[in-house]
Amino acid sequence: MNLVLLLPEDLTAPDRARLTGRRLAHVREVHRAAVGDELAVGLLGGKMGRGRVLRLDDEALDLELTLDQAPPPKLPLTLLIAVPRPKVLNRVVAAAASLGVARIVLLNAWKVEKAYWASPRMKPENLREQLILGLEQAKDTALPDLRLARLFRPFVEDELPGLLAGGTGLMAHPGTGAAAPKVLAAPVTLAIGPEGGWVEAEVQSLLKAGLHPLDLGPRILRTETALAALVGKLF
């Protein structure tokens, strides 16, 4: 937690916040802060700055806030990602948020098991929690837009072309030999398939919607590793 992220309901006055629970425990046990210390803080959806510790004990952390900095800009990137295994989902969502992805679409695909959609980790509360962990890691206050697309075909045929308008669409897909374009027109939409890859019909639909193939080379990377490597390459 490189930034203590405050929610609107944490504010007890315009320049005061009271924290309990996970964030209180983290500031006591990991930051080992004391009264008078200043912490990097930010208001979810708002500005960042410093919080001076007024009180810190078993029950609460009280902060006096100076919020005067804008969060870092988002990458002009929509990540279209096949729903990963529940075990991997949290890491992927938090990593995407930490990297500054502006919009995340969790998409169905042939090789996404139905059980993944039923996982408690796909609940909005959990997904939001992972986004917040990513923002706390990266020092950002702006939640990415996150949505679920349970039906591949309607999303890809009806909505994806609109998302792509004027920008660049890329589909990570091994074996095509296609390198990333040298100059990217923003916004960028990047599709990352499931473990085992997109099936051929999905590849054809994504190409038809306007995505260009992008070959990451012979190594098969985990979803979160591929995502970070692609963001590093493209931005």
Added chain:
Amino acid sequence: MNLVLLLPEDLTAPDRARLTGRRLAHVREVHRAAVGDELAVGLLGGKMGRGRVLRLDDEALDLELTLDQAPPPKLPLTLLIAVPRPKVLNRVVAAAASLGVARIVLLNAWKVEKAYWASPRMKPENLREQLILGLEQAKDTALPDLRLARLFRPFVEDELPGLLAGGTGLMAHPGTGAAAPKVLAAPVTLAIGPEGGWVEAEVQSLLKAGLHPLDLGPRILRTETALAALVGKLF
């Protein structure tokens, strides 16, 4: 496990292998293979190819091997990384191996807690297991060279300049505003600091040894995310 990685002791004949334990369980439960199926296999330190399932039951997986492909080339990259928290170490080492890093040096730093070095995860058996998991993920058979440098100063002063000779040395360090060089002379040495960063004396030592600062921008990324993003950016 995108590649079933065979150890020399798995071979029962030049073109036969018998597997038990973790890999047997994985092929039965995840790959759900059957007799006659072909699996992607590789021999640790050797070639890759196919393994035809001759027997698959509770006790053993027997494979008939055709090993005729070279593994993918390594990146000409030495990763110099401050020992991460044990919880993070496995992921970092496996990710580095999957990305094709040729050499990994786990280095001490001021902000590396002494307890990290004492973790069972720092034992050679565990580190080797994580490298192997990374190779199985990426479809590679060549173990990266991995070494431990328990003393920062002797390593950085006496050994690092030799590693850098003729190549490019980079030190990920926030706040310097320095971008990656457009053209990299291989081999590349990339230093990634601990959570909380290098202390100033370490920065000075690394600069003096010949590393150039590289600023990843305002976002603070987890070690494994930063690593993948840097590899994506540089190669």
